[in-house]
Amino acid sequence: MRRDTFLKSVAVLAATAGLPLSARAATNLKMMIPANPGGGWDGMGREFGKALIASKLVDTVQYENKGGAAGVIGLAQFINSAKADPNALLVTGAVMVGGIITGKPAVSMGQITPIARLTAEYNVFVVPADSPLKTMKDVVAQMQKDPASVKWGGGSRGSTEHICASMLATKVGVDPKKVNYVAFRGGGEATAAILGGNVTVGGSGYSEFAEYIKAGKMRAIAVTSEKRLPGLDIPTMKELGYDVVLGNWRGVYGGPGITPAQRTALTDIVVKATQTASWKESVEKNGWAPVLLTGKAFDDYVDDQFSSLRGIMHLSGMV
Known part of the structure; x- marks a missing residue:
């Protein structure tokens, strides 16, 4: 090997010696x-x-x-x-x-x-556009009257939207064990159930519902953040009087x-x-x-x- 070629090789090795192996070549x-x-x-x-x-x-x-x-x-x-x-x-x-x-x-x-x-990401709760329940206060009133009649749809049992629905129940005098939560294996299934009116309220991150909210197929009624999400006109659970704040x-x-x-x-x-x-x-x-x-x-x-x-x-x- 020529001396100049050898020196260049040494320089390259020295330059890469501090890098993790996987960062030296694409994987x-x-x-x-x-x-x-x-x-x-x-x-x-x-x-x-x-x-x-x-x-x-x-x-x-x-x-x-x-x-x-x-x-x-x-x-x-x-x-x-x-x-x-x-x-x-x-x-x-x-x-x-x-x-x-x-x-x-x-x-x-x-x-x-x-x-x-x-x-x-914070949970946004939505209802189908044609739902007779227009606000979270409407949902709460219905849940207080008959908890089983309000079907909450979202991710698997124990998901943050499930936890938030149960937290809300405790805040409004409803036994959280009576929350009628319907778990879905994925967001696509939950979205289809909401659009089809098979659940009363759906919960997930805003990104999952964004296109349907913008298209007028879903109505966003509350978000579980401390403050309103930037650029979105969705009231927080807290400002509606329900101390439910939880992120995902x-x-x-x-x-x-x-x-x-x-x-x-x-x-x-x-x-x-x-x-x-x-x-x-x-x-x-x-x-x-x-x-x-x-x-x-x-x-x-x-x-x-x-x-x-x-x-x-x-x-x-x-x-």
Whole structure:
């Protein structure tokens, strides 16, 4: 080897020595979305997949949807299929935390590797456009009269919209155990049920209902945020007189048994993706709050979520 060629090679090696292995060359990632197509997890997962590719650290993203049981079915499959795989991601969040608390499955989030919290979204409650119930106060009045007559539709049992409906019941003198909650395996099924008038009220993130609200097919009657969402004329539960404030976070985990170095490398790729124009556009378009959290801070946050949601769900009669 010529001396100048050798020196150039040494320089390249020195420049890349500090980078994680997966950041030196593009990779092919597999993303498990533990819900059916059309819901909040699916939407965020696919938008984040675009951002991963836009970061130029990833060549392709292969998606797999596996819905049911608040994401626990997908979690179980991910635990079995992604062992020691540094190029696998699972979309997860508060819904899965709630599902694990209520369902007490044989698998747990402790078996996989925390990578990052990405977004937070508040629940928007909607009714079909032709519903005789025009406001949340109408819904509450009907629920106080006959709890069973108000069907609440949303994600799996223990989802944030389920928790919010039960919290509301406790605030207005209704036994939370009498809340008539209809769980769906994915956002697409829930949306169809709302549009078809098969449920009285539907709950999910604004992004899931946005096109139907704008088209006049659904009426947004309340949101569970502390303050009104920017640019949207939707009253908060709090301003309507119901102290119900609860957000829904979403993020990604890595496979079981990956090494600390592989976790760091995967985290670096995820963080880089959040800095792309693609991701920033997705966040703005969908009304998500960017709440990036990684490392020990994310580990501690998830532990706190299990503790706080378990308390809320116990008070609400779910556990």
